[in-house]
Amino acid sequence: MDTALIPKGVKRCPLPQFLAGLGAAHVVLLWGVFAMLLCWLKGLNQTNMNNAYGFAMWIWADRAVIALGGGAFFTGFLRYIVGKDKLKYIINYAVLIGFICYSSALLILAIDIGQPLRGWFIFWHANVHSMLTEVAFCLTAYFFVLCVEYLPLVLENRQIDKVPFFHNLTHNMHEIMAVFAATGAFLSFFHQGSLGGVAGVLFGRPFGFREHILIWPFTFFLFTWSAAACGPCFTILITKITEAIARKKLVKDDVIELLAKISGWMMLTYIIAKTIDTIYWAVVTAPSKGLALSHFYTNNALYGYWILILEVVICGWVPALILITDKGRKNQFTLWLAVILAVIGVSLNRWVMVLQVLAVPVMPFIKWVLYFPSWQEVATTILPVAYGVILIMISYRYLPIFPQEAELNPLEPPALPEDEPEAGEEAAQEAEVQEDQKTGEGDLQPAEA
Amino acid sequence: MKIDRRSFLSFTIGGAAGTALSPLPWKLTDDMAIWTQMWPWTPVPEKGEVTYVKSACTLCPGGCGISVRKVDDRIVKIEGLKGHPVNDGSLCILGLAGAQLLYGPRRVKAPMKKINGKFREVSWEQALDEISKTLADLRSKGEPHTVACIADSDRGTVPELLNRFLRVYGSRNFIRTPSIQDSYELTLNLMQGVRAMAGFDVNNADYVLSFGSGILDGWGSPVHMFKAHSLWREHGGKLIQIEPRLSSTAAKSDSWIPINPGTEGTLALGIAHVMIKESLYDNDFIDNYSTGFHEWKRHIIDGYNPEIVGKVTGVAPSTIVGLASSFARARKPLAVCGRGKGLTPGSLKEFMAVHTLNAMVGNIGKEGGIWAVPEPEYIEWPELEMDQTASIGTQQHRADGAGSSLYPQARYLLNRLPETMNASSTYKLIQVLFVAGANPVYSMPGSADIKEAFEKIPLVVSFSSYMDETAQMADLILPNHTFLERYEDVPAAAGYNRPVINLARPVVEPRFNTMHTGDVIIRLARALGGTIAKALPWESYEACLEEMMGDRWDTLVEEGYWTNTDFAAPQWSEAFETASGKFEFVNKEISSLARYSPVKPEGDEAAYPLILIPFDTMRLWNGYIGDPQFVIKSVPDTVLKKNDVLVEVNPATAKSIGLRDGAYAVLSTPKGKARVKVHFYEGVMPGLVALPRGLGHSAYENNLAGKGINFNELVGPFDDAATGHDAAWGIRAKLAKA
Amino acid sequence: MKHEKAKKFGMVIDLDKCTGCGSCMVACMAENNVPFREDETDKLLSVAWMRVYKLTNGKPFPDADICYLPRPCQHCEGHHGHSPCVSVCPATATDYDTRTGIVSQIYARCFGCRYCMAACPYHVRLFNWYDPVWPDGMEQSLNPDVSVRMRGVVEKCSFCIQRYQMAKDRAYMEGREDIEEEDYQTACTQACPADAITFGDLNNPHHKVHQLARPDHRNGGKPRAKNLFRLLERLGTNPKVYYKSSREWVRNLGDNHDAIQEKA
Ligand SMILES: Nc1nc2c(c(=O)[nH]1)N[C@H]1C(S)=C(S)[C@@H](COP(=O)(O)OP(=O)(O)OC[C@H]3O[C@@H](n4cnc5c(=O)[nH]c(N)nc54)[C@H](O)[C@@H]3O)O[C@H]1N2
């Protein structure tokens, strides 16, 4: 029924199945929306945050999601600024994932603030000294950049593209996309950094506090670096997952490997810096505040040394070392392992830099405070996941996201209707072919063409 | 009509641009900032003229002067009255929250009558009519002595009016709620021959030996004690706290001496023993102004050497010797007793033991010592003219047995009333009970017995301004104005060593349909007529008060208080009104009392291996007033968590029972059982369980009602052999895993 | 108008005197329209600008000891007015006033991001998780000099700034150039029955608070007086609340020492 909207040269599952999947995602989405409305109407008492945990799961989700969305700016940077042309085959998806991540982050922020109707104060009454101000401005600006980057993709939908105005618009936008990519990269360097600065400037919180380089705390650079390193891993991971679900190859291995290789070297340099940072903090910064390393990792039920080892060694050094080797990248198992570890690592880093900062007692006569999110917090955090799934499903179905898809998956002749009962349901769907598909159009141009 | 793409697009873009440029979004944005500040349910206090009114706090016997900040007709803040001799500008946590009692939901807004178990509003006429009819009825039946009144004080015009009304009506049953005042009064009476209140010149004392008194937990006049403690800190004064638990007082003391609970009197006598042995006493006082010392001395020398006392009290003999020496050698030593806030009268002999320490160092009536403060003398009413009924009625025994052959010394024995009443199911000991400014159903030990006794009384009349536990059990509530809406004299501050009278005044108009208890009494008297009406002839309470105050009235209105700055304790040669004219260590009456021995806690040791003791804190009030919202809010979560009270247990004790910190446990005593949580506290002696007093209300707002448990439900009174006063300081208990 | 010297309001709290009675907490609540809920036993959700901590020396019976430590906002100066909380607020809803040294909180400006709470190591900043509700009639005792805070904003001790404003107004009306020490006293100071709190201008040598603390302004305001200390001195928050205690274990609990070998 919706075949007219589906890109040429590719096949998609039947509409009912698509709608069923979409419906399932919407149920989750609605659950999240319900929780969100509760938070807006009844206030943040719906969460398990408290006066010790002013920041909690949401802020973690924000930081994590922005770090993971870092694949967009960094891939864009590599593609347009550095000139890694090959990455044009994955840039669309990176942009889409980035778009989802950043719009989710903004949504979560809108739920997280106590006075959502005053959210705009952050722009209107901006305090230039605040890392959050920097975050808010760059994040919002970059979100617009992502919109601009995503828009041509939408306009390339088969039907929209038929409108000459949009066709031309798309074309013109592609011409200037490098400018946006450059702007986006610039903005991202800053807001990723500012997010790192959020904890790094807290000189009252020795767990988060880092010494300054220029005017920025060391975490400023670490956050940008780690987002640049791990963001692409997330792009790869999501691509891999999409491929697994779609049961077909969407991006050629050499593209993935190139991104993985760059990512690997980024991670290696990042983790070296992170290791130096951690040692310096443990040996110089924290003791200058009277605190030994053990203070941060003992006397509580959750935060032990294991978390440090997991983040830095297992989810830092290990994936970095895998991804810098040719073998590691080529082997599907190690590639999967590396990107998963990298994603866990950066998320864990964001967790400790938000929650452990607050959990550690600073005054000697108080105790650790641990926290467990309320269902409302969980639901609102899963909401963006559902939203992301929905957006990916729709985009994948109707937009030419993967320029290499048609080439990698040449269409077979239409199956005979009689085959259907014999084949399994999914096999039958796989076999279904678009009516108006023409062999000659299999070689679809990349979106940026 | 045909809309092509182009026109649609221009329409949309143009429309969007137009809207953005119009004032609309900007106006909405601006409004948003305003909306978020003024949700209709966020109250907006109105500005107005600010005035300060001098008045008095009546919430505890502390006797503080207050300065009430008003904005137009609203009370917005209660502060301490600067220059007031008792509290000089400061205030305790309860006094500061006083406005919440005025405006809070616990108020009784009109006279209420209980009909079929539910309160219905009635008119004042109807209520007074009903009571006077019942009272007239009892008189005609010749049973005026079955009318009784419980009040929190027997001083000041309102208690005196109640007492006078009762007497001329024909009853002696005016009962004051118990406190250490009972024991101190008796001590001064027996040893010094005076009718006086004990006052302590704490400001000038430089070595205070406290036998469990919560000097910083609400004992005496709390604010005054706090200020004195700060003076000690500045001038090097010492505080020695003898107590089984590290209370706030103990924590602030210079030396905390843990002691087996209940043996404080023994320790006092042990200290006396050392002082005698080492001749560490004031020879002048002993030789010239006291009698019976040598007789008493023998008894002390025989029975209280440091080894024996050490065994009983758990205090090392060397410590006892050290205490005796430092106490006796201090320039201005002072020994005080009465546990915690001083709510339980305790053992008279224990008070006398501590008092002898004061006598031995000769600090009676001296700077930094213990003073006998005369009862206020301003209430001088003509001798009562009694009719026949009244004469007969007042010849009957008191319902509580005070002054009887069994307890000749006691003036009031509220603690004995439930037992007497519950002993017989038919005999109507009390048929009408008035309760003024007291909440005995909550505050008396043995809550179950008190409730049973109350249920037997055909007519309970409460004068409470608040719906407290006693009011809930009443048949009629005749709500008094709150202390911020009425005149009332507050004579004396507990434990303060000079006479002082504060004047509470109507800072605001009464908010509800309430009536001054003084006026209720006067109106009842008028309704009953005859000698009764003649005995209370005033137009109104206010007229009565002004008349009583005489010359002092103007000062009271102007300053908010009156004090006699010239007051000085009499010289030793004039101070004692005993038969010998001297301080009497021993005399006939004293000898007739049972000998001192430590009061044992009720219960069987095998079944109840632990001992439950209560503790008091400034943040929990357990007298007539229960914690208002701000005060209960200040209670830490190591005391109250949700609705669970936490009992303090030494970790060693808890672990031996297998209880973890924060675990639920069942606390049982011979009197009752309760579910509690365990709080590990190294400051409590092993073998003890400490429970805060002031929780477990069934009345008041949800901020307080249903939170924790009432210590009085787990303990019963234990009669002091000498006086009949309640001397219980704890009870045997068991703690088991829940 | 004559240029007057910048003031630096601060406190000295004598922990030897403080009895933990809680008057300061309630005085503050009454003065500053602090709301209350039916259950306030979860102290992590409870709003109390002044909080009295109970410190323990960690020793077993009978050597156990406790000490109360009242903790208002420390009105940190940081370095040159960069208090931990002020510099982080993205909406400029909190401010360090260099003329008074007071860290203000502007409720109508705050949008509830809670970054300042994360920044404050003293747990001073509290969030209004709930709508403030006064049972019918109780709103009558609200103080009109302090606005009632709405749900979703952060609040904290203001050193009773309204009292400073009123003192200045009064002085102006009476034709005085400056306010006197006793003109501006905070509600907690005034109420404390133990007179444990001393409040005044740390820059003014005539003020008692200066004499007690003897702050070394050239050395980040460190107290020169014996037995005085500030909380978490090493963080560089430069607080204006000083504590006094004759007990060493109490002074030791004022800062972290895990990683520092103290000189005997
Ligand atoms: N808690 C709380 N915060 C509020 C408000 C509130 O009601 N409660 N109200 C809000 C409102 S409406 C406003 S307008 C703002 C006002 O906020 P601000 O403008 O910050 O007001 P002030 O703190 O009164 O003054 C600002 C600074 O100016 C200094 N100053 C005084 N006179 C002079 C002068 O002649 N020259 C210079 N250069 N400096 C001077 C003061 O000492 C102070 O450091 O506050 C807002 N913040």
Ligand SMILES: Nc1nc2c(c(=O)[nH]1)N[C@H]1C(S)=C(S)[C@@H](COP(=O)(O)OP(=O)(O)OC[C@H]3O[C@@H](n4cnc5c(=O)[nH]c(N)nc54)[C@H](O)[C@@H]3O)O[C@H]1N2
């Ligand atoms: N002494 C002194 N006086 C000053 C100033 C100063 O610095 N010092 N600053 C001046 C300045 S700049 C200003 S703006 C004014 C501010 O003076 P006001 O306008 O009086 O400011 P607030 O005290 O913030 O608010 C007054 C009351 O309004 C209530 N309120 C809040 N929202 C609403 C609403 O939507 N509707 C209604 N009806 N009431 C609401 C609040 O709860 C509060 O009780 O003060 C001026 N006066």
Ligand code: SF4
């Ligand atoms: S000590 Fe007693 S009299 Fe004084 S303010 Fe407190 S409650 Fe009122």
Ligand code: SF4
């Ligand atoms: S009012 Fe004074 S004594 Fe009471 S807790 Fe506060 S500072 Fe301590």
Ligand code: SF4
């Ligand atoms: S104590 Fe906390 S809230 Fe107060 S100024 Fe310092 S950092 Fe800010």
Ligand code: SF4
């Ligand atoms: S919560 Fe309010 S005061 Fe705190 S940082 Fe955010 S906007 Fe500023």
Ligand code: SF4
């Ligand atoms: S200074 Fe004022 S605002 Fe701060 S704690 Fe004291 S009373 Fe509260």
